[in-house]
Amino acid sequence: MEPGRRLVLVVEDDVTIAESITARLRAEGFVIEVAHDGPAAVAADAEHDPDLVVLDVMLPGFDGLEVCRRIQTRRPVPVLMLTARAEETDMLVGLGVGADDYLTKPFSMRVLTARVHALLRRVERSARADAADARIVLGDLEIDIDRRRVARGGVPSQLTPIEFDLLVHFARRPRAVQPRERLLNEVWGWDTHTNASGTRAVDSHIKALRRKLGADLIRTVHGIGYALEVGP
Structure with a gap:
């Protein structure tokens, strides 16, 4: 990976959606790794230490909530969760296991990239403040x-x-x-x-x-x- 480029792990079992997200984020200058199920997502997080995870809730193997719990236990990482369900309870559960933000499908790629950039800005601001x-x-x-x-x-x-x-x-x-x-x-x-x-x-x-x-x-x-x- 080139120095200074951010790595995003995209976890999505729908190949078409995963490819769309990957293409858009690569166009924004990010390095992308992709996983299509729960166990592969946890393994990819451990291998690559991504700067941010875009994480679908509904996954084979085990769901995105369990993925989020496991990766947050290993180390803190910002997580943007994706779901096909709009119920408030689902959003609160996702936030409760360590997600930072939440998008309901269908969503525009413009909104997704805006949320990704906002999450990374928060991490950068926090790091600068922490140094003080x-x-x-x-x-x-x-x-x-x-x-x-x-x-x-x-x-x-x-x-x-x-x-x-x-x-x-x-x-x-x-x-x-x-x-x-x-x-x-x-x-x-x-x-x-x-x-x-x-x-x-x-x-x-x-x-x-x-x-x-x-x-x-x-x-x-x-x-x-x-x-x-x-x-x-």
Whole structure:
């Protein structure tokens, strides 16, 4: 792979869709690896360490949710999930196992590439910010940014990449109210005017942080957004 070029793993069992995604992303300058089932996807992730995964939910072998769980356990990687189903429950389950974004079929290749670029911009912004401070301590909350580890009250917790970035965003602004639209723009890199599912994605990840780190961690500011309550 040429230095500086991003590698995207496309996991899609429909060959026609996989070829379309591959062609469009290659035209955008990405290096592409392709897998067509769950086991092959996990193996390809381990072999190639992609910068981003485009992941279909319905796959032979085992489904995309299980793929997402396994690859996120090995190492954090941004995941854009694809599904033929539009139910909100499916979206929340996908986000809950570590996906960063969610597209329902049929989708335009223009939207897909926009989402891919937005996810990678978020990762780059996070890496630049991480270089500024290696550790944040707020009360009993400890965040090791270099190693992307979190503990509260001395108890470690495993967060997905987007959960970690969301927590760090809050921790850099303790007790400040963060509107959902700002979180979507600054953490996800989403355009809130074109992403109708955005606020549900925020709410889903807030629930996950509360479940993993304590219900009192983040306060809901009704009609606006959220604020991190833990602090000195």
